[in-house]
Amino acid sequence: MKSILIALIITALALCGHAAALQNTKEGLIPIPFKGINETIYNKLVFYAKYCAAAYGSRCPKPMGNTLVEQVRDDATGADGMIVRDDRKKEIVVAFRGTSELTDVITDILILLAPLQSPGLGDVGEARVHTGFLASYNSIASDVLRIVEKQLEAHPSYSVVVTGHSLGGALAPLGAISIRAAYPKVPMKLFTYGQPRVGNSAFADYVEAAIGAENIYRAVHAWDGVVTLPPRLIGYEHYFSLYDSSVSRKGRYHLQWQHTLDRDQSASYYVLRAKFVRPQKMSTSEAPNTVDVVNSPEELRTIVQQGYDECAPKYTTWQSSRGIPESVSDNLSRLFAHLKPESSVLELGCGPGVPCTKLLVENELNLTVTAVDISASQICHARELVQSPRVEFVHSDMTKLDYPEATFDAVVAFYSFFHLPKVDQGPMVRKIAKWLKPGGVLLMNMKNEEGDDIVEKWMGVRMFSTGLGVEGNLKMIEEYGEGLDVEAKVIGEKMGLSMQVFFHWIWAVKK
Numbered sequence: 011m012k013s014i015l016i017a018l019i020i021t022a023l024a025l026c027g028h029a030a031a032l033q034n035t036k037e038g039l040i041p042i043p044f045k046g047i048n049e050t051i052y053n054k055l056v057f058y059a060k061y062c063a064a065a066y067g068s069r070c071p072k073p074m075g076n077t078l079v080e081q082v083r084d085d086a087t088g089a090d091g092m093i094v095r096d097d098r099k100k101e102i103v104v105a106f107r108g109t110s111e112l113t114d115v116i117t118d119i120l121i122l123l124a125p126l127q128s129p130g131l132g133d134v135g136e137a138r139v140h141t142g143f144l145a146s147y148n149s150i151a152s153d154v155l156r157i158v159e160k161q162l163e164a165h166p167s168y169s170v171v172v173t174g175h176s177l178g179g180a181l182a183p184l185g186a187i188s189i190r191a192a193y194p195k196v197p198m199k200l201f202t203y204g205q206p207r208v209g210n211s212a213f214a215d216y217v218e219a220a221i222g223a224e225n226i227y228r229a230v231h232a233w234d235g236v237v238t239l240p241p242r243l244i245g246y247e248h249y250f251s252l253y254d255s256s257v258s259r260k261g262r263y264h265l266q267w268q269h270t271l272d273r274d275q276s277a278s279y280y281v282l283r284a285k286f287v288r289p290q291k292m293s294t295s296e297a298p299n300t301v302d303v304v305n306s307p308e309e310l311r312t313i314v315q316q317g318y319d320e321c322a323p324k325y326t327t328w329q330s331s332r333g334i335p336e337s338v339s340d341n342l343s344r345l346f347a348h349l350k351p352e353s354s355v356l357e358l359g360c361g362p363g364v365p366c367t368k369l370l371v372e373n374e375l376n377l378t379v380t381a382v383d384i385s386a387s388q389i390c391h392a393r394e395l396v397q398s399p400r401v402e403f404v405h406s407d408m409t410k411l412d413y414p415e416a417t418f419d420a421v422v423a424f425y426s427f428f429h430l431p432k433v434d435q436g437p438m439v440r441k442i443a444k445w446l447k448p449g450g451v452l453l454m455n456m457k458n459e460e461g462d463d464i465v466e467k468w469m470g471v472r473m474f475s476t477g478l479g480v481e482g483n484l485k486m487i488e489e490y491g492e493g494l495d496v497e498a499k500v501i502g503e504k505m506g507l508s509m510q511v512f513f514h515w516i517w518a519v520k521k
Contacts, residue, residue, distance in 0.1 A: 051227070053312070054201070054227065055201065055227060055229050056316065057074075058103075058171060058173045058201040058227075059173075059175070059201075059203055059229070060074055060319060060386070060387075061073060061074060061094065061103055061105040061173050062105060062107075062108070062173055062174060062175035062178060062179075062203055063175075064092075064105065065090070065091060065092055065105045065106065065107040065108075065174070065175075065178060066107055066108065066175075071390075071393065072386070072389065072390060072393065072403075072405065073092070073094050073105075073386070073390075074094070074096070074386040074405075075386040075389060075405025075406075076094050076095060076096040076097070076098075076103075076386075077094065077095045077096075077097070078092060078093075078094055079092075079093040079094060079095050079102075079157060079161060080092070080093050080153075080157050082150045082153045082154055082157070083150065084146075084149035084150050086149065087145060087146045087149040087150075088146070089106075089146040089147065089149050089150045089181065090106070090107040090150075091104060091105055091106040091107055091150065091154070091174070091178065091181070091185075092104075092105050093105075093154070093157045093158065093161065095161060095165070095168075100165070100167060100168045100169065101168060101169050101170070101171050102158060102161045102162065102165070102168050102169070102170045102171070103170075103171045103172075103173065104154060104158065104170065104171070104172045104173070104182075104185055104189070105172075105173050105174060105178070106172075106173070106174035106177075106178030106179075106181040106182050106185065107174070107175075107177075107178050108174065108175040108176030108177045108178040108179070108204075109176050109177040120140070120141040120142030120145070121140060121141070121142070121240045121244070122140075122141045123138040123139065123140065123141070123209065123210060123244075123245055123246075124138060124139060124140075124141045124144055125137075125138055126138060126139050126144070126209065126213060126216070127144075127148075128144065128147065128148055128151055128184060128187075128188050129148070129151045129152055129155060129188055130151075130155060130188045130189075130191040130192045131187065131188060131191050132191065134212075134213075134216055135212055135216065136210070136212040137209060137210065137212040137213040137215075137216045138209055138210045138212065138213060138245075139184070139208055139209035139210075139213055140180065140206075140207075140208055140209065140240065140246075143177075143180045143181060143184065143208055144184065146177075146181060147181045147184040147185060147188075151184075151185070151188055154185055154188075154189070155188060155189065155192055158170065158189055158192075158193075159192065162193060162196060168196075169196060169197035169198060169199070170189055170193070170196055170197070170198045170199075171198070171199050171200075171201065172185050172186040172189065172198070172199075172200050172201070173200070173201040173202065173203075174202055174203070174205070175202070175203040175204055175205075176203070176204045176205070176206070176236060177206075178202075179202035179203055179204060179205030179206070179228075180202075180205055180206050180208050182200060182201075182202050182205070183200060183202070183205075183208055183217050183221075183249070184208070186198060186200045186217070186220075186221055187216065187217060187220045187221070190220045190221060191220070198221060198225060199221075199225045199226075199227070200217075200221050200225060200226045200227065201227045201229070202227070202228050202229065203229045203230075204229075204230060204236050204237060205228055205230070205236075205237060205248075206236050206237060206239045206240065207237075207238075207239065207240055207241075207242070207246035207247060207248050208246075209246065209247070210245050210246060210247060211245075211247040213247075213249075214247045214248060214249035215249075217249045218249050223249075226249060228248070228249070307431040307433055307434055310431045310474050311384065311407055311409070311429075311430075311431070311434075313464070313472055313473065313474045314384060314429045314473065314474055315384045315385055315407070316471075316472075317468070317471040317472055317473045317474075318361070318383070318384065318385035318387065318388050318471075319385045319386060319387040319388075320387075320470070320471045321468075321469040321470055321471045322362070322385065322387035322388050322390070322391055323391075324469050324470065325361065325362065325388070325469055326361075326362040326364070326388075326391045326395070328469070329361060329362055329364050329365065330362075330364050330395075333365075334365045334369070335503045335504075336503065337455070337501045337503050337513065337515060338365070338366065338424060341453055341515060341517070342366070342369055342370075344517070345420060345422070345451060345453055346373055346375060348420075348451055349375055349377065349419055349420060349451075350375070350419070351375045351376055352375070352376050352377070352378065353375065353377055353378070353419035353420065354377070354378045354379075354380070354417065354418050354419050354420075355370055355377050355378070355379045355380070355418060355419065355420045355421070355422060356379075356380050356382070356413075356417075356418045356420070356421045356422070356445065357370065357379060357380070357381045357382065357421075357422050357423070357424075358382055358408045358421065358422070358423040358426055358427070358454075359382070359383055359384070359408065359423055359424065359425065359426020359427070359429070360381035360382060360383045360388070360389075360392055360403070361383060361385075361388050361391075361392065361425075361426075362388050362391035362392050362395060363381065363391065363392030363393075363395045363396035363403075364392075364395050364396070366422070366424050367379060367381045367392060367396050367401065368395065368396050370401075370422075371396055371398045371400055371401050372398075376400065377400065378400050378401075379400060379401045379402070380401075380402050380404060380418075381396075381401055381402070381403050381404065382403075382404045382405075382406050382408055382411065383403075383404075383405065383406075384405075384406065384407050384408065385405075386405050389403050389404075389405045408423075408426075408430070408438065409430065409434050409437070409438060411441070412441075413445045414445075415444050415445065416445070416446070416447040416448070416450075417445045417447070418445050418446060418447065418450060419446075419447055419449075419450050419451075420446075420450055420451045420452075420453065421442045421445060421446060421450070421451075421452050421453070421454075422452075422453045422454065423453075423454035423455075424454070424455060425455060425513075426454075427454050427455070427456055428455075428456050428457040428475045428476060428477055429473075429474065429475055429476075430476070431474075431476060432462075432476055432478060435478065435486060436486050436489060436490040437490065439452075439486065439487055439490040439491045439494075440490040440491070440492070442491070443490070443491045443492050443493055443494055443520065446520040447520065448520055448521065449519065449520060450519070450520045451517065451518065451519055451520075452491070452494065452516065452517075452518040452519075452520075453515075453516070453517055453518075454515075454516050455501075455513040455514065455515045455516070456477060456478075456483050456513065456514045456515075456516060457475065457476065457477025457478075457513070457514065458477065458479070458480050458483075458500050458512050458513060458514040459477050459479060460477050460478055460479035460482055461476065461477060462474070462475075462476045463475050463476065477514075480498070480500065480514055483498070483514050483516070484496065484498060487516065487518065491518060493520055493521045494518040494519065494520060494521070495518065495519045495520075495521055496516065496517070496518045497516075497517040497518070498514060498515065498516050498517070499514075499515050500512050500513070500514050500515070501513060501515050
């Protein structure tokens with residue numbers, strides 16, 4: 011009861027503080043017109059949020075397709091996080107988990123401000139921080155610093171990114187400043203999501219000075235009450251760079267920022283508003299700088315990647331339960347009859363590995379399979395569901411792959427090729443034709459209808475697919491698939507109890 015009472019009091023104080031902040035904004039704090047922002051910022055916010063999501067779940071050995079270096083945890087405080095190495099971006103990522111268990115709740119309600127004392131920190135002036143957050147971070151601080159130190163010694167050119175959601179967002183700035191104290195010259199960025207206030211104004215100043223305001227990204231949702239806790243009324247302040255992620259998934263979106271004042275009118279921050287707006291309804295006054303994110307091939311591929319990342323658990327359950335479509339079963343049987351034992355197969359768009367990757371690996375031919383997917387989350391599920399020394403999972407956009415000539419005996423793409431933008435499909439076929447050995451097979455299905463399709467709610471996510479039509483598919487393969495002898499057939503398959511969907515199946519043999 012005492013904990014509930016404390017929580018209610020805190021919430022009431024937070025609402026008072028939030029109302030005062032709104033009032034201050036109305037009274038004169040400058041509303042400056044919206045201006046367009048860099049789409050890169052939006053993509054970064056989306057990208058590092060996925061590390062926060064991964065920190066909540068069971069430990070994937072390849073978060074975002076990268077190396078999980080080590081997990082850190084203290085059972086007494088519940089502090090939990092992971093250190094990941096991204097060798098492509100040359101980054102060491104420290105991600106803290108948010109509130110997930112009873113010990114975290116206890117941490118959250120210990121709101122008295124305490125002097126900032128943490129491993130590696132020197133003089134911090136008058137900086138004071140949330141007692142619970144500080145105790146939680148300090149319980150794993152030595153481990154975090156030890157692991158980061160080891161990684162930076164092995165990879166001295168790498169930068170550091172610290173991120174977290176909710177309670178993890180509160181631990182992230184504490185971690186960032188202690189890493190910065192130990193490595194003042196290492197480039198660093200701080201991304202937090204739904205972060206509560208962590209300390210007083212002196213702490214906010216200290217974080218901005220240590221990390222650099224230009225390196226701080228604090229994302230919130232307009233209706234998230236957590237970010238108003240603990241209230242300013244009892245001495246708490248947020249630091250720089252607020253990004254408001256209130257998003258409606260309707261139509262195309264544009265990104266805007268607005269300059270306002272906060273922190274007793276002594277410091278500025280940015281407010282990002284990401285909105286989906288129908289292009290024909292936008293006027294110059296409504297959206298002076300619009301970033302259209304659905305035109306370029308790269309942007310369309312991003313829709314596919316983000317969609318499959320977001321729907322991974324639901325999609326995996328569906329794929330595991332729906333059975334094997336007859337069209338897939340028949341074509342795989344033909345492929346197995348064609349291939350010799352120990353042949354090499356490249357699968358483009360393996361998803362969660364079921365059913366197709368599993369069928370390829372478990373076949374009695376002892377095939378060697380390279381399974382590729384654009385979604386790191388799908389790859390994670392695939393590694394759990396298909397465990398075999400004969401399969402290598404690769405997190406990559408298929409258009410970015412590069413293999414020597416005559417590498418594979420077969421290339422298969424089930425329900426994936428139509429996610430490529432039209433301009434990418436021909437060049438992709440050219441690559442596949444080059445990678446196939448003589449007598450090798452390209453087996454894939456394509457859309458049989460022509461046109462782009464962006465669905466707002468496919469398995470709860472936004473998804474892109476496209477088709478050239480039956481004649482267009484054949485013409486494209488004839489133009490780009492040098493040396494391929496093509497057979498094609500339109501086959502229908504049931505989706506659900508009554509719906510039937512048709513696909514254009516391609517069987518092409520390298521001469």
